[in-house]
Amino acid sequence: MPTYKLPIGPQHPAIKEAFHFTFELDGEVVVDVKPRLGNVHRGIEKGMELRSWNQGTFLVERICGICNTPHTTCYALTVEELYGVEAPPRAQYIRTIINELNRIHSHLLWIGILGMELGFWSYFMYVWRDRERVMDVVEMITGNRVTTSAIIIGGVAYDIPPHMEGTIRRAMDFLEERTKFYKQVLENEPTIRARTENVGVLNKSRARDLCAVGPVARASDLKTDVRFDEPYCSYGEVPFNLITYPYCDVYARALVRADETLESIEIVRQCLDKMPSGPIKLRLPRAPPPGEAVNRVEAPRGELMHYCKSDGKEKPYRFKARTPTLANIPALCEMLKGYYIADIPAIIASIDPCYCCTERLLFVDINTGKKWVWTYDELKRYSLKWNEKNGGRRR
C-alpha cells in the first residue's frame, strides 16, 4: 500500500504551540516522521547580548512560560559562577522551594494535558482545578502566578516569611491527597491504560543512545537527574527519591510525573523544616569578571543547560541555552514510528514538549543530509552574497 503524508501543525488541536510534523502514514500506522522547528524563533540568545546581566534574568525567564523558574535558576547559578560567589543559604532554600512548586504545577498541568489528548476531558478539568492551589501559593510568595521573577543573580527577590509557612503546608497536604488520587485514576482507569500502555515505547538502550533527558529517560529506567548527579541549590541537603519506571511507555512517563509531584511536595516540606535564617541576596558589582561558565539544572521537562561568556563588560558576550525539549526530539521521533495516528497526540505529549524553548537556526541540506549551524556573521555574509547574485530580488 502506498504511503501518504499527513501534516500536523503548526496549527493543530493536539499541539498547543506552533510546531510542524510531517507524518508518513501507511493506513493508520506511522512509518516515518519529520519534525520541523522554527515557527516561534524569537532571537532570545541575541537579545541577551543586548541587555545587561541583570536585565537578562527577566528575559531568560521568558524562554519558557511553564518552566520559567529553572531557567532563571540556571542563569543565576551560571552568572554567580562567573562572579565566583554563591547565594546565601536561605536564598538557596527559597530557590529550591520555588523550583519545586514550579515542578508540581508543571507536572500537574501535564497530567491534565494527557487526559485531554486521550479525550478524557473530565480528568483534565479536575486536575487543572486542583492545580490552581499551587498557583495560589506561588502567587502568595512572589506576587505572580506564572512568570515569577523571584530568582535573581545573587539570591532571590522574595523572602518566605514565617506566616506563609502554614498556608504552604496546608496546600501541600491538599495537593498530596489529590495527586495520590489522580495517580490511582491513572492506575485503575481501563481506558487510560488501554491508550497508554505499550504505546510510544523507547527502550533503555535507545533512550541512552538518543540522549533522552528528564522524565522520558527516567520512564525508560535510566537513573538520570541533575538534582542527584550534581546537586545545586539545597538539593544536596534534603533527601528524596529518584523515580524510575521500567515500562518505557507513555504510561510509565505518566507514573514518573505523578510520583515526582509527590516527591516535590515532600521536598517543599523538608525545605520549610530546615530553612536557615539570614540574608536572601548578595550585592554584586555590575559586571562579572571575564570568563565562561556552564551550568545544569533539572527542569520539569529534563536537563536544562545554560552557557554564559563574559568579557568583563556590562553585557554578556555570549549566552546559550540548551533546553530539554530539544534534547528529547530525536527520542520522540523514534517513539512515534510504528504506532497509530490515534497514539500521536499521547506520544507527542509524553515528552511534555515546550517548543518555544526549542527554536534554533539550523540548516539541513535535504540532498546530502548535512546539517550545520551558522553564526550571525556567516549568515550576513551569505545573505549579502545571495543578494548580489540575484540582484537583490526574490525569485
Place this chain on the structure above:
Amino acid sequence: MIEPLIAIFKIVVFPGLAFITLLGLVYEWIDRKAVARFQNRIGPLYAGPRGFLQPLADFLKLMAKEDIVPTWADKLLFNAVPLFAVTIPTLASLYIPITGYPVLPPFEGDLVLVVALTTFFTITAFIAGLASTNRFSTIGAERAALQLLGFEIPMFISVASAAMAAGSLSITVIAERQFLPFALLQPLGFAVYLIALQAELERVPFDIPEAESEIVAGWLTEFSGKKLAFLRLSADIRLVLGAALATAIFLGGGSGPVLPPIVWFLIKSIAIVIVSAMLRALFARLRIDQMVRGAWKYLLPLSMLQLLMTKILLLVVV
C-alpha cells in the same frame, strides 16, 4: 377540509419537525449542562435563563458565518451532505411514538426502517469525509465506516431481541406491549444498546471519527458556516432519535401513571440523555482498533446471549 390541515400541522409543527428540532436544542443544552456538572464546571450560562438558549445562539451564529467550500471538494456531495444529515434522523424520528402515537402512521416493520436510517447516517458521514478531500476528513471517514462495522450489528441484535419479546416489528406496538419495561427484562440488551448509542452519536469514548486532538474534527473538518450549523443540528436530532428509540423500545415509551404519555416520554428520554452524558464524562477515547475489537469481543456476544435468553424465556413462558 380540516383533517388534512391537522395532518400537516402534526407533521410540520407538533409533534413533527419543529418540535423535534426544538427538542434537539433542548437536549443539547441538557447534555452540555450535565457534562459540565460531572466535570465540575458550570456550562453554558449567558444566553437565556441558565444558558438555556445557548444551543440556539450557537446555531444562529453559525448560520451567519462564512460558508467555505474547498476548491477540490466534490461540490454536489459536499453540499448535499448537511441536508441528508438533518433529513435522515428527522424522518426516522417521525416513526417514534412520542405522544403515544407516531406522526407518520406506524406499520409492521417501521423498526427496521428506523435502524436502517441510522446506518444511512453513518454512510452520509463517510461520504462527507470523502467529498471534502482533506486528509483529516478522509481519515475521519475511514474511521466512521470502521466504527460502523463495530457497533451496528450488536445494536441491531439488541433491538431485535426486544422486538422478538414483543412479537412485533413496529416501534409503537413494542412500546405498547411492555407491561414491564424491557430494560428490566433485558438488561444486557439495554446496556449494549446504550454503549452502541455512544458510538452511533460519536461521543466519548467512541468519538473516534471526530477525535479532536488527533484529526482536528475528522469528517467535519472542512465544513463551516451554515453547513456546520446543520451538521451540529443533525447531531442534536440524532441524540433525540437515539434517546427516543431507547425509550420506546426499552422503557415502555409514554406509559406511566397519572401524567400524560408525552410527559413520561420526555422524562424517560431525558434520563437516557443524562446517562449518555455521564458515559461521555467518564472515559478516555479508545483507539479505532480497540473499539472494533472490543465491539466484536464483548458487545456482539452479549447481544447474542440476550437474544438467546429471550428466545428461551419465550419458549418457557408461552
